Amino acid sequence: MPLMGVDSRRIYVITSAIGGGLAGLAACLLVLQYDVQPFVGLTFGPITFLICVLGGLGNMIGGFVAAFLFAEIISVSGLYLDLEWGYVFAFGFFVVLMFIRPQGLLVRRS
């Protein structure tokens, strides 16, 4: 890439800045629904990562579908059982789906 005139370090810095900024914006929106405590990052960070991978890295629509599925599994199980079981089912769902479709939900197999 540097040979084509792309300053890769600059691109990395800009990308991380945009990514961090968007995460901050998302956190602002979360505050409307959840309470704030020092470990709030630790509760959402891993789930975010799992959803991205589940949808397929870099696949926006896949990410959206994965987020929807995750949220529904957690909320609907939380309605009938404890909320923790919702998380258990969601993580289990992730594990099983990764075995079936390691590239992500919406990515076609090459």
Next chain:
Amino acid sequence: MALIALPLVYHDPYPLHILVLVLVWSFLYTSWSMMGRFGLVSLGHGGFMGIGAYVTALLWNYLHVSPWIGIPLAMLAAAIAAVLIGYPCFRFRITGHYFALLTLALSAIVLQVITATRNVTGGSLGYTPERYNGGSSLYAVQFLSKETWYLIALGLWGVALLIRYRVERSMLHYALEAIAEDEDAAAATGVHVTAEKLKITVLSAMMTAFAGALYCQYQMFISPDTVSGIGVSLQMVFAAVVGGLYVPLGPTVGAAITILLTETLRIWFGTAAVGWDNLVYGTLLVLFIIFLPQGLLGSVLAGLIQARARVR
């Protein structure tokens, strides 16, 4: 030898308590590093530790099964969990980030199951194994004196180092090293990739569960956040990397550094600035990982070898 004789002459409980903790965590970090050094970055070890601690404690409280039987059962449970997550991963060739994420999901599942079954496990409030006959008993593996625990932890830490030493001189080590370099090439030369990876994963998981049970018997109090979950998994990765993955004593150095650092900062700042210790701790971890990627002990040993070569 000096380490064995220490409790005979030294009886101050607080430093002994810190030493026991360092040894128990060294055991854990060593078992993680046995996998981690071959590029199998597992974030599921918090789950294995939680299984070890909770299975032992629950069997003791509900069914009155002595830890002498409970600990092997806990190790078996952890081994089953390791196979359940490990076999499909290795079979479908899930490596790198994806393996880390799947194991992360495992430790998250264990954490949430412990919290969800709060009627049995006490949930996030924690859990205490019942005292047997007022305290010290070999049958219940409960001892009141710190000196006894120090000797037990020291002996088991030695066993962990011995296991690591034996693995490093076995065919398994060479097979896994080949797999870490290039999985296809290793398979082409006749290495059974899935089986070899599964072996080290199960071994590591069982050792982690054992250490989890040991931690439970020593502390007599476990809570989901201290023995399982993502925080514990990350702590293992950080400490092992800080100490140095590739040298046998690296994880021990990592445990000593992280625990002494946390304790020192806690004593310095006290309750006046709760949470500051984590700030300093986190910053130091980032610096260590950027500037000493081989770990502290790894870098020191590499430097010594270089210096010796220069003298010649």
